[in-house]
Amino acid sequence: MIYDWLYSLTGSEMIAIGVQSLLPLYLFILPFALVAVLLERKVAAHMQDRLGPMRVGYHGLLQTIADILKLLQKEDTVAADIDKKFFDLSPLLVFAGSYAAFAAIPFSGAFMGSNIDLGIIYIVAVTGLVVAGILMGGWASNNKYSLLGAMRAAAQIISFEIPTLLIVVTVIMITGTMNLYTMSEWQTGYFWNWLILGGPDFGIAKILLTPLMLMAFLIIFLSTLAEVNRTPFDIPEAESEIVAGYHTEYSGMKFAIFFLAEYANMFAISAVVSALFFGGYQSPFGYLGNLLEIGWLIPIEQFFWFTAKGVFFVLVQMWLRWTLPRFRVDQLMSFCWKYLIPISFVLLLLVGLITVL
Amino acid sequence: MKNPEEIFEILKDKFGEVIIELFSDKPTESFISVAPLEIDKVCLYLRDKEGLNFKSLMNLSGIDDANGEKIKDENDNEIIQGGTLSVFYHLESIDLKHKVTLKVSTDRENPEVASVEEIWRAADWHEREAYDMFGIKFLNHHNLIRILMPYDWEGGYPLRKDYQNPEFYKGMKVPY
């Protein structure tokens, strides 16, 4: 859609692809990260009876911009005895992983980076790059805290991929597609058509599916939360134990890229969760565009709803972060292997039975 | 509940020569003077003997008596020669609620005291501190190294009365 329009505008495939692939970065990820960092600080501050940044701009609106500008100016320290190549590559890989995930995320009916059929599987797979990046950075830093953080991250992310994938498979069994666009379209209509409430097909299956889907949502939310290392699963960068985890040795812009990737990731998982269970970009109450018969309003509305759902889950993540303590590494593992994985297996079985019936 | 006099009598009967004297002049608390190399045996007895039960060591404290001869060295600094360094032990029984104070005095030039670290683990760091500050050597202590001062401090034992500051430590000036 956007691609077609760009193609007709410029007449060059290359430019169209180039512009389209960079669009999410400039239109969404960077502004979102800027807003999210500030939002996190403000949300945290207000939860803690504080005010948060107040001095730059109105209520500290420019705080993140100042931070980025400052980080740009900082010296890029390279300690002796580090593996320079991997050290430099690591933040890029981490960012690439979270950035590539945005390619398959349907922001609205008219705009998604790439409408690939494997959508959801692709996202789960490509975020695996993050592990490689973190492990690389932790190892190359030649710092024991970084190494510990990286090892924890690797163990954690790989373990939590399993329940995530199991739930994804469960969802695929119901929807019959891996394409996120088709999946969102499938949940069209009003909010009772969302998968969390059993999907659009009425009947006994919907009633049976609803509680199962609620559980599935909880599991995938928790396991993706663990995949992006947010509290209560933030053990790879547990500040009070291993200083700053895998990015202990990073300074300046490289650190900023890690930071950016973290916030991009936060949105990515919220987007996946809302695309799977909450109708993706679908509005819960029908469209204003349909009512007023303005065709171009619908994609914009859809974009709004999608962002709203995403930001809502990001806010939930922040809320959890500033409320809960953190797990220990073995508790985290047993939580995954003893609870999440068996439960998701059972869910898979039950949902399989229901869909067969 | 026993008062220091009774404990002194018990110890005197048991150990004889080792227990030297009971000092008690009010208003201060009384203490029992013990020979430095036998203190561990006395303490073990005090801990395990029924009716004494001194299960906990409240405090262990070194002290420089500064009772030696004050002379001037070649740099015109006053140093003390001879005399004693002492160690005070404050014991307490939590179940019987009585306390006793022991004191050992040892030679300033070669201060050696038997360690009670095996008897009360609490003494571990206290003894290391006394070693660090006064240079009192606790025999049979498993890890008698400096604790508060840097491990490579060469300026001597700071709480001795004749301690002189070194001029520099690792390139940093010590005096103001």
Add this chain to the structure above:
Amino acid sequence: MGLLDKQFTDDNIIITKVEDLLNWARLSSLWQMGFGLACCAIEMMATSASHYDFDRFGVIPRPSPRQSDVIIISGTVTFKMAIRIKRLYEQMPDHKYVISMGSCSNCGGPYWEHGYHVLKGVDRVIPVDVYVPGCPPRPEALLEGLLKLQEKIRNETLVSKTA
């Protein structure tokens, strides 16, 4: 200011404006190294806590020296610690600032005379930008010290000094 530092020999309007922007960024995002030494550290924590809220000025504690811009020497520096402080300071990337908080780190404080193990002033090992007096300084005093530091950063320049 990184690569551009002191690279220009004469001042002009563009440089001045760029300078202002860069200085503004630096002074409004001073990340503090989360590192306390002694009594003053408690007041430093109180300054970060809800009542005084360091975050208003964009100051957040970072656990790693690599990511911090300002180190607040909050308390008595002993010889054993001085070596480590020097090392921490060296580990911080450039554009680093030092606030010496409290009498002890200014000059040895109450331990100046008989403190055989106290470094009499942290400026004997690392350069200090702002001294905050007090034993311990009140949080307001630390905030004032931070504002003074911001003022100092505001007047930094890309132009190399002449004569």
Add this chain to the structure above:
Amino acid sequence: MALKTEEMVLNMGPQHPSTHGVLRLELVIEGEIIKSVTPHIGYLHRCFEKHCEVMTYPQIIPYTDRMDYLASMCNEFGYVIAVERLMGIEVPERVEYIRVIMAELQRIASHLVAIGTYGADIGAFTPFLFCFRDREKILNLFEITCGARLLYNYIWIGGLMHDLHPDFIRLTKEFIKEFRPNLKELNDLLTFNQIFIDRTANVGILPAETAINYGITGPNLRASGVNWDLRINDPYSIYDRFDFKIPVGKGENGTVGDCWNRYYMRILEMEESLKIVEQAINQIPDGDVSSAIPKRVKPPAGQIYSRVENPRGELGYFIVSDGSVNPTRIKVRAPSFVNMVVFGELCKGHMVADVVAILGSIDIVLGEIDR
């Protein structure tokens, strides 16, 4: 064939977010499992005992403030009691009451820091700020009393620096009224949070026998199930006039003497301290607070070991006097210093994350360990 593994030595500190100051821990770890821990202290050794030998008795009071800087009032309290016992001074009733009020308020403030930082160690940052918010109110009470927020020099030998502010009683009552709900909120947020309990229960168990042998005192000893509090068992000042309980660890969520118990003791103790403050401000008599301050502090020759219950345990002052204006020797039996010895023993076999949990539960203050 088994893989060859190597032990790794991890240096935690002196600059580390959760060593509560400048402690250095040398951890030998295998993977995440702790093989042994060696604490290295002395990074804040400020020569307190040397200063005592050259200062006069009243001049030492400000230095005692700076030992356990979270509980300055209690430190002063302990010191002046020791000197008063040595000199045989009787202080007026009003002074005793004010001292007790101050010491108990200080105990609450100190426990708030301990609890807050413990929450931060476990990963919950918000309770830390909530605790500091409440602590700020206590500091305001101290501030109207003596003008200082942290290091007071308020309790003098034989009396006080000056009398209470006229508003003090009213403000303290207001504080108590505000603080009780906040304490409940803290319990809901942190104490009975399941993740928090999972992290701290059954971790770092300290049996009573070991605790006594290691000389552990204070909340840490009581968490191990030993009912031992100097305010009851060896009463000083006027503590025998108040009605309060000594909380003892029961192992509600795990074993007696684990980290959670040690943490929970502090919550319970704050409630008891509130009770003491309430009773004291209701009973406080009128009087002159400076009538018993001696013109010249010159104790007779002799020695005394005097101790008080600090927020962290038994704070003892061993004072040797030769009859002059400055003491020959003052040795401080700092509770944190003694409590820290057992740390290496507690950590064995646990994980890296547990090290900070155990360290936080012991609640050390480095200023007191190193002096």
